[in-house]
Amino acid sequence: xxxxxLEHIGYTYSVGTPFEYTALxxxxxxxxxxxxxxxxxxxxxxxSTMMMLLNGLVKPTKGKVYLDGYDINSxxxxxxxxxxxxxxxxxxxxxxxxxxxxxxxxxxxxxxxxRVGLVMQYPEYQLFEETVYKDIAYGPKNxxxxxxxxxxxxxxxxxxxxxxxxxxEKSPFDLSGGQKRRVAIAGVxxxxxxxxxxxxxxxxxxxxxxxxxxxxxxQYQRSTHSTVIIVSHSMEDMAEYCDDMIVLAHSKAxxxxxxxxxxxxxxxxxxxGLDIPQITQxxxxxxxxxxxxxxNVYTVDRAVExxxxxxxxxxxxxx
Amino acid sequence: xxxxxxxxxNLTFSYKGSNGADDIPALTNISLDIQKGEYVxxxxxxxxxxSTFAKLLNxxxxxxxxxxIVGGTDLSSGDLSEAELIALRRRVGMVFQNPDNQLVAxxxxxxxxxxxxxxxxxxxxxxxxxxxxxxxxxxxxYADREPHHLSGGQKQRVAIAGIxxxxxxxxxxxxxxxxxxxxxxxxxxxxIRALNRENGMTVINITHYMNEAALxxxxxVINDGTLLMDGTPDEVFARRDELRAVGxxxxxxxxxxxxxxxxxxxxxxxxxxxxxxxxxLLVAAFSKRGNENG
Amino acid sequence: MKSIAFGxxxxxxxxxxxxxxxxxxxxxxxxxxxxxLCRNTLCFAALLLSAVFLTVLSRVxxxxxxxxxxxxxxILTFTSLINVFMTKGERLLTPSWEIPLWGAHVWRIRIFAxxxxxxxxxxxxxxxxxxxTSVLLSYTTTPIALTDALERLFSPLKKIKVPxxxxxxxxxxxxxxxxxxxxxxxxxxxxQKARGADFTSGGLIKRAKALLPVLIPLLVSAFNRxxxxxxxxxxxxxxxxxxxxxxxxxxxxxxxxxxxLLLVAFGVGIFFLNRVGILYTMK
Numbered sequence: 048x049x050x051x052x053l054e055h056i057g058y059t060y061s062v063g064t065p066f067e068y069t070a071l072x073x074x075x076x077x078x079x080x081x082x083x084x085x086x087x088x089x090x091x092x093x094x095s096t097m098m099m100l101l102n103g104l105v106k107p108t109k110g111k112v113y114l115d116g117y118d119i120n121s122x123x124x125x126x127x128x129x130x131x132x133x134x135x136x137x138x139x140x141x142x143x144x145x146x147x148x149x150x151x152x153x154x155x156x157x158x159x160x161x162r163v164g165l166v167m168q169y170p171e172y173q174l175f176e177e178t179v180y181k182d183i184a185y186g187p188k189n190x191x192x193x194x195x196x197x198x199x200x201x202x203x204x205x206x207x208x209x210x211x212x213x214x215x216e217k218s219p220f221d222l223s224g225g226q227k228r229r230v231a232i233a234g235v236x237x238x239x240x241x242x243x244x245x246x247x248x249x250x251x252x253x254x255x256x257x258x259x260x261x262x263x264x265x266q267y268q269r270s271t272h273s274t275v276i277i278v279s280h281s282m283e284d285m286a287e288y289c290d291d292m293i294v295l296a297h298s299k300a301x302x303x304x305x306x307x308x309x310x311x312x313x314x315x316x317x318x319x320g321l322d323i324p325q326i327t328q329x330x331x332x333x334x335x336x337x338x339x340x341x342x343n344v345y346t347v348d349r350a351v352e353x354x355x356x357x358x359x360x361x362x363x364x365x366x
Numbered sequence: 367x368x369x370x371x372x373x374x375x376n377l378t379f380s381y382k383g384s385n386g387a388d389d390i391p392a393l394t395n396i397s398l399d400i401q402k403g404e405y406v407x408x409x410x411x412x413x414x415x416x417s418t419f420a421k422l423l424n425x426x427x428x429x430x431x432x433x434x435i436v437g438g439t440d441l442s443s444g445d446l447s448e449a450e451l452i453a454l455r456r457r458v459g460m461v462f463q464n465p466d467n468q469l470v471a472x473x474x475x476x477x478x479x480x481x482x483x484x485x486x487x488x489x490x491x492x493x494x495x496x497x498x499x500x501x502x503x504x505x506x507x508y509a510d511r512e513p514h515h516l517s518g519g520q521k522q523r524v525a526i527a528g529i530x531x532x533x534x535x536x537x538x539x540x541x542x543x544x545x546x547x548x549x550x551x552x553x554x555x556x557x558i559r560a561l562n563r564e565n566g567m568t569v570i571n572i573t574h575y576m577n578e579a580a581l582x583x584x585x586x587v588i589n590d591g592t593l594l595m596d597g598t599p600d601e602v603f604a605r606r607d608e609l610r611a612v613g614x615x616x617x618x619x620x621x622x623x624x625x626x627x628x629x630x631x632x633x634x635x636x637x638x639x640x641x642x643x644x645x646x647l648l649v650a651a652f653s654k655r656g657n658e659n660g
Numbered sequence: 661m662k663s664i665a666f667g668x669x670x671x672x673x674x675x676x677x678x679x680x681x682x683x684x685x686x687x688x689x690x691x692x693x694x695x696x697l698c699r700n701t702l703c704f705a706a707l708l709l710s711a712v713f714l715t716v717l718s719r720v721x722x723x724x725x726x727x728x729x730x731x732x733x734x735i736l737t738f739t740s741l742i743n744v745f746m747t748k749g750e751r752l753l754t755p756s757w758e759i760p761l762w763g764a765h766v767w768r769i770r771i772f773a774x775x776x777x778x779x780x781x782x783x784x785x786x787x788x789x790x791x792x793t794s795v796l797l798s799y800t801t802t803p804i805a806l807t808d809a810l811e812r813l814f815s816p817l818k819k820i821k822v823p824x825x826x827x828x829x830x831x832x833x834x835x836x837x838x839x840x841x842x843x844x845x846x847x848x849x850x851x852q853k854a855r856g857a858d859f860t861s862g863g864l865i866k867r868a869k870a871l872l873p874v875l876i877p878l879l880v881s882a883f884n885r886x887x888x889x890x891x892x893x894x895x896x897x898x899x900x901x902x903x904x905x906x907x908x909x910x911x912x913x914x915x916x917x918x919x920x921l922l923l924v925a926f927g928v929g930i931f932f933l934n935r936v937g938i939l940y941t942m943k
Contacts, residue, residue: 090517090547104850165854172844173851175876185873189856220880224412234855251544253411253574255613280547283618322548325577325618325641332645338652347618351625354648358631361652426891452897460895467885468892472804472836479907481896486903496907514839528896 050115050242050274051078051101051163057109058096070096072298074110078242078291083268083275085285085306087321088295094278095168097295098244101276102163103156114242119159123149161190164240168247170231174219179210179230182219186238204237207267209259225256232260236267242274243267249284261288283324286310286345294321310345326350369438370399371536371568372423376432377442379418392418393591395432402535405562405569407582409602411613412574415591420540420572424458425451437535456485459529463541465521466514474516474524475500475509481532499530502565503557519550523557530561536568537561543578555581576603576617580639587614599639619644669802674719675915676800681809683916684796690923691792695785697927699934700941701777704784706930711791718795728794729787736786740779749774777940807831812910825901833889841882848877 058071070093078084088094099105100112103119111118118125126148130136136144164186167173176182180201187200205215208229214222219230228248236243248264249257265288268275279285285292285306292309294302296319302309310316316323323345330344330353340357344350377396380389393415400406410416421427422434425441434441437457439450446454459481462468471477478496487495500506503523513521522542529537539558543551555578561567571582579585585602587595589612595602602609603620615621620638626648627633633651637643671677676684698704715725749772757769797806811828818824849859852873859870934941 089549099850102854104853160854160856165851167847167851167854170851172881173848173855173873173877175873175880185852185857186855189858238855253613254576254615255411258615320549326622329619329622329641329645329648332641333648336645336649338649347621347625350622351629354622354626355629355631358626358652424895426894448899452899455895455897460892462888462892464885464888466840467888470833470836470889470893470896472802472832476804476907480893480898483904483906484897484899486905488905489907489909492905492907512839513836514843532897 048080049077049113050080052113052116053077053097053100053110054113055110056097056100056107056112058093058100058105059108062108069298071100071107074295074298074300076293076300076303078274078276078293080274081268081272082290083265083277083288084291084293085289086276086278086293086295087280087282087285089280089320092295093298094295095246098165098246098276098278101242101244102165103159104165114159114163117155119155121152123152126152161186161238162240163242163244164235164238166232166235166243166245166248168250170235171224171227173231174227177218178216179205179219179222180215182230183215183234183237186234190238200237200239201233203239204233204235207236207263208233209263225252225260228252228260229263240273242276244276244278246278247280248277249279249281257284264288280321282316282322282345283326286324294319296321306345307343311343313343313345371402371404371437372398372400373435374398374433377419377422377429377434378431379422379427380430389430391591393422393588396588396591396593398586398593398596400568400570402568403562403566405559405581405583406571407579407585407599408570408572408588409574409576409579409585409614410588414588414612416572416588417540418591419588420460420538420570423536423538423570424455424460426460452485456481456532457535458538459532459534459536460538460540461522461525461529461542463544465518465525465545468525469513469521469528472512474505474511474513477513477524478527478531481528485532495531495533496527499527500524502530502561503527517550518546519553522546522550522554526554526557526561534567536570539569539571539573541572541574543573543575551575551578574614576615580617587612600636600643603639604636623647670720670724670799672719672800674717674800676714676718676796679800679919680910680912680916681801681805682813682910683912683920684801685806685809685813686920687923688793688796690920690927691796692789694923694927694930695789695792697930697934698781698785700936701939702933702936703930704781706926706933707788708784710926711788711795714795715791718800720795720799724799725791725794729790732786732790736783739782739786743779743782744771744775745769747772747775747778774940778942781942803835804832807835808908808910825904829901837885840885841878844881845874845878848874 053074053076056071056074057069060068060070074093074097086094086097096105100107106120112120123145127145130148131141131144136147139147174182176185183201183204184197187197192200201215205212210226210229210233214226219227222230232245232248245264249260252260261284264275264277277285277289289306291304292302292306293300294309294316301319302312302315310327313323313327326347327343327345330340330342330350333340334342338357340353344353375397377393378391379393380391383389396419408416408419418427422429422441423436425446428444429442432442436454439446439454441454469477470480475496478499479492482492482495497506497509500509503526505520505523505527508516508520508524513524516524526537543554546554558569558571559581562569571578573579579602580599582599585595585597585599586593587602587609594608594612595605603616606616606620606624609616616624617639619641623633623638623644631651633647635647635650637647695707698707715722748770751773752770753773753776754769754771759767759769761767801809807828811824814822814824853859857870857873859867862870
């Protein structure tokens with residue numbers, strides 16, 4: 048089922064100034080429930096803007112964003128005619144019902160950022176509290192939860208992002224880069240969002256750090272069955288960790304589907320100048336040299352399997 | 367034997383512990399020589415000491431013990447005059463990680479001029495140097511732009527031009543591609559390569575990207591402040607298990623070769639650092655099998 | 661890739677844009693003096709004409725300049741009203757209206773012709789001042805050129821140990837980092853909003869408190885940047901202003917000198933025009 052749905056989204060910065068710039072142009076995309084969706088594209092392809100549309104940080108200049116079928120930017124006025132027919136509002140006096148609808152829309156707007164949790168790029172730069180615990184608690188506190196619930200949330204967030212308990216009373220500024228990033232991610236996970244959006248979660252980390260953070264994200268998704276969106280420009284990571292993919296180029300969505308479906312259009316990815324995984328390049332070279340292996344291989348595991356089988360077949364035909 | 371441009375012997379550096387705490391060793395007993403015109407990648411995970419090594423080379427940090435001689439100047443003696451220090455930094459330029467934090471001026475060409483201005487280079491030579499440096503990195507048409515309107519890769523190329531305008535003999539790139547997207551990274555790496563190949567510049571690239579290390583002539587791996595490996599990319603990537611043990615990985619293609627060998631596919635040869643090299647090895651392995659068939 | 665329109669600089673290729681920034685600084689000072697020299701109708705008419713002339717010469721769109729006046733409308737109205745109602749003169753225009761206040765107190769409204777003139781002159785003066793300075797400096801000079809000009813104009817102060825170069829370098833760096841830090845502020849605000857921060861509701865204290873999660877990370881990052889920038893500057897052999905050469909050498913051209921002389925002549929002209937009292941002369 049579609050958790051999030053973008054319909055004909057357009058977004059333009061600084062309209063009417065010399066700096067006018069179209070970040071998104073007629074983008075339609077679907078993000079399915081209980082999956083990890085990768086959004087890939089160049090810097091300037093509109094990825095980050097698209098993520099900020101999902102939790103209402105920016106409003107699209109054109110088009111609609113639906114979360115569970117609800118247009119997140121709808122105003123009470125637009126909803127009156129429809130909602131007044133709903134059973135919960137039908138029995139009220141019209142003015143009371145309108146007031147109630149207005150309050151409901153307000154409530155949803157305010158709650159949106161807690162339902163769609165966004166971890167921005169280099170999130171370690173947003174840490175500000177004296178202790179890791181307090182920093183992770185910032186989101187839950189803004190949700191108006193009780194001390195007890197906040198505590199539970201902080202531990203929940205810390206557990207999923209791989210922070211040990213002894214770090215909680217430390218100052219976030221004394222931690223290493225990778226740990227800081229984890230604190231920031233924990234701060235969003237602690238809000239228990241239905242959708243977790245991560246913008247370049249592994250940027251600047253070394254290979255081990257990358258692998259750990261992606262594994263933690265995967266583990267989080269698999270155990271909570273929530274919707275996770277990862278933005279990245281690393282095709283190698285996307286191929287490895289994402290179930291679905293959306294490809295953005297020049298402010299447009301040019302492909303969407305399962306990772307396999309998207310990689311099946313690999314030549315198109317090449318055309319828009321995205322870095323296709325090294326392993327895919329290698330397989331292509333082999334095909335050109337007359338080695339009969341399928342074209343769309345994008346993980347090392349798959350390549351090992353195929354080439355091993357290829358070798359076995361050669362050996363088999365020999366005997 | 368010609369004298370090495372950089373000569374380090376038992377080079378050691380410790381950060382002073384705060385409030386009487388023990389000193390924190392960052393580098394211990396590093397010994398290596400880097401020749402003029404070499405392209406060396408220094409690999410290591412975050413916190414391995416690789417950046418500390420870079421900062422010693424132009425005396426942002428001072429060696430705690432051991433010998434470090436750069437371009438004939440002894441940096442470990444600890445008594446360089448201001449003039450000598452400036453001369454050293456002119457010869458050994460450094461490009462940092464964050465492109466935003468190393469550009470000083472609000473206009474590209476003014477920024478490129480900053481170094482030579484400090485060195486007192488007079489006009490019109492100054493103008494020649496600025497224009498030349500911008501041309502080398504392919505940023506001439508951006509000379510009068512404002513840096514904050516440029517992409518990350520472009521900013522980093524401006525930073526490189528700023529170093530080039532000082533006419534250095536060696537440039538150190540301290541994780542200069544870590545904050546860039548693939549396109550920006552390619553721009554910068556192409557520039558680095560051209561500087562080394564065409565201008566004979568000595569290049570030291572500090573990085574944790576394996577694919578970048580594969581582009582160098584020589585790879586030095588630092589772990590926990592000690593020198594772990596030193597060899598060609600092929601030689602280093604052949605030691606996959608050791609690399610993995612210190613939190614590093616080999617490029618995908620090298621990984622593939624290792625895994626196929628483990629699966630019993632006999633692949634001969636050592637050229638595993640590039641996709642092209644790996645393809646050759648695989649083609650050879652399969653055709654050999656095919657020939658035996660026939 | 662959001663761009664921020666920074667400062668007021670309007671890129672164009674006009675005679676004023678091409679002028680040496682030092683000349684422009686001097687011209688601006690002279691122009692300010694001129695606006696205060698004006699005393700009578702003729703002078704103010706000349707002043708207004710000069711402002712229009714400068715605007716046309718600068719090729720800055722008139723709309724932009726009018727927009728910059730808009731925030732001043734309140735002040736202009738206020739000073740005009742004060743002038744209209746408070747100036748006491750000889751030519752009374754209104755009958756003595758009396759507005760009863762409390763008890764036996766009354767407010768006597770008396771508007772004199774002098775008050776109206778003064779109000780008009782004041783408006784012309786402020787508007788000319790604004791147009792003159794913005795067209796001569798802010799719209800046509802990049803902040804960096806301005807810093808450069810000020811450094812050179814004040815360089816004699818080095819003799820009395822004023823660190824002119826350091827101040828100029830600091831200003832340059834500040835100008836360079838303003839857009840970067842503005843971007844960063846926006847980013848941090850978005851990040852905290854994504855965690856439910858609310859910067860718009862509540863009283864003053866609550867709002868100030870809500871800004872802490874933005875200010876602290878911003879400060880931390882600014883210090884980091886400063887530290888890294890200092891390293892980068894050292895690596896590029898920066899060692900103060902001594903022995904530095906400059907890529908951009910400012911050349912005072914004949915036309916610059918001519919422009920300054922022209923404005924001096926204009927000032928002298930105003931000085932004499934002040935004696936030709938037509939219609940009204942300010943006291």
